[in-house]
Every structure is written in C-alpha cells, then in structure tokens.
Amino acid sequence: MGHSDPKTLVSTHWLAENLSNPSLRILDGSWHLPTENRDPLTEYKAEHITGAQFFDIGSISDAASDLPHMVPPADQFAKQVADLGISNDSQIVVYDTQGLFSAARVWWLCRHFGLDNIAVLDGGLPKWKTDGYSTSNAPIAPVSRTLSVNVKNHLLRNAAEVLVASTSPEIQVIDARAPARFRGDAPEPRAGLRAGHIPNSKNVFFKSLLNADGTLKPVAELTAIFKAQGVDLDRPIITSCGSGVTASVLALALQKIGHTNHALYDGSWTEWGALHDYPIEQG
Secondary structure (H helix, E strand, C coil): CCCCECCCEECHHHHHHCCCCCCEEEEECCCCCHHHCCCHHHHHHHCEECCCEECCCCCCCCCCCCCCCCCCCHHHHHHHHHCCCCCCCCEEEEECCCCCCCHHHHHHHHHHCCCCCEEEECCHHHHHHHCCCCEECCCCCCCCCCCCCCCCHHHEECHHHHHHHCCCCCCEEEECCCHHHHHCCCCCCCCCCCCCECCCCEECCHHHHECCCCCECCHHHHHHHHHHCCCCCCCCEEEECCCCCCHHHHHHHHHHCCCCCEEEECCHHHHHCCCCCCCCECC
C-alpha cells in the first residue's frame, strides 16, 4: 500500500516497529454480521495482537436507539474509550479479524469524536499473522485515562439529510453493499427490510477496494474504481451500507486518496429499508 500514515492506514511492519512507543494503543475492533454466528469478544480472548484491547462496537453505541451500533452520546464515548487506556495523546491502531472490515468503523467513529491520531492496520490480524508476527491470549487490564472529545458533526448524516441528498445534483450517495443487495436481487441479512437502494445512489462494493489478502488497494486503483462506478471525486459524498460498518471502509478509502469531503449515513439501509415512507430504487 506504500508508506504508512498514522492517521489512515499503517502496515504490519509499521506496527511491529512501533510496539515500544509508549503512546501506542492497539484496539481489536472486530465485529461480524448477525448471520455469521461469531462472537468477536470470545475470539479476541483466544487470540489478539499483544497489548490490544477489545473495542466493542455493539456496546460503545447508543443504547437508546433501536438501530444497531449507532453513534453514542459524546460523554459515553469518552468514558468507555478512556477506560480502554486511551487519552488525547494516544496513537491508536485498530484492526479486525477479517482483514479490513469493521476496524474502519472504529477509525471513523474515533475521528467523529475528534481522535485523529488513529490508523487501521492494513490487512488486519490475518496479515499480521501471515507476516510472522506474534499474538497472545493473555488478558490485559487497561489503566483508565482522561479523554476529551471534539465532535465533528460534518462527518455524520441522518436519514432526513440523506433524503435531501438523494435528489441533489451536488451531493452523491455511495452504497458499500454487495451488488445483488444494492439491486434488490438478494435478501437483506436483517429481517423486515425492503430490498433495493437509496434513489440515485451509486454502488461501490467495499470488497472491490481490497486485495485478496484484505489490504487496501493502491491509491491509483482506488481512484479508478470510484470513477468506474460513476463517482465524481470533486463533489461531496455520503457513504452508506447495511448498518454503517462497511460504509466506513469507503470513507477510509476516500480519505486515503485525498477526498476529504465525505460523511457517513449512520443508520444506513437498516434504517432506510425500514422507513416505508422513504423511497427506494431497484435494479
């Protein structure tokens, strides 16, 4: 992927070289679709990068919402993340067990709360192990820190804002779901949702941005993929997906290629697909 950037994406070599940095904090941000029947916390306890804490996407979220893992209140985020040993001076690296999947959601969420010194581990735990670096199953007791947040509301969009954007000639909505789900040909993994996509949205399947080993493709290839799907990289973008997880992979890729005018639709299709007075398209 080229040189590492501690604000977007770092290599396994970069992380191994920086393990002794006292400000480094490693997070396992693994999460899985409900249909996969996997428990990321159990997997973390069995094996993780040495020193990593588990970032629970399900619990570091808005408990008052009926939607899954929505952005939590700022004070809740600050308390829960500080309890993981993170302060404003920390350099955070987050990974997941799939390569590059849910770690991007943790990256986006931290940036939303003003923690910019965070990077995703390119290729995640699989690449770390393939490259010969060690893991551990030892439990770790973090020392709680003090953390203040600076909410960046421009990185977040709600359904009403996306509805306006869907008819705007200026703002683009990009959907990270698999093409069959985008078209409405495949059922949604969550029961009760309509099939299809937000009107006028474009489909950039998140997996199309990844190499076979789960690492992010080079900048030139990422740029070409977005353009091939009709995305104008000179215009604002809202990313969406099933529940705000893989939309974050799009956000990471956009940030990596230098497109900074993007926001994320947190409710994504889990919300939109259940809002029967909101329009959908199929095909």
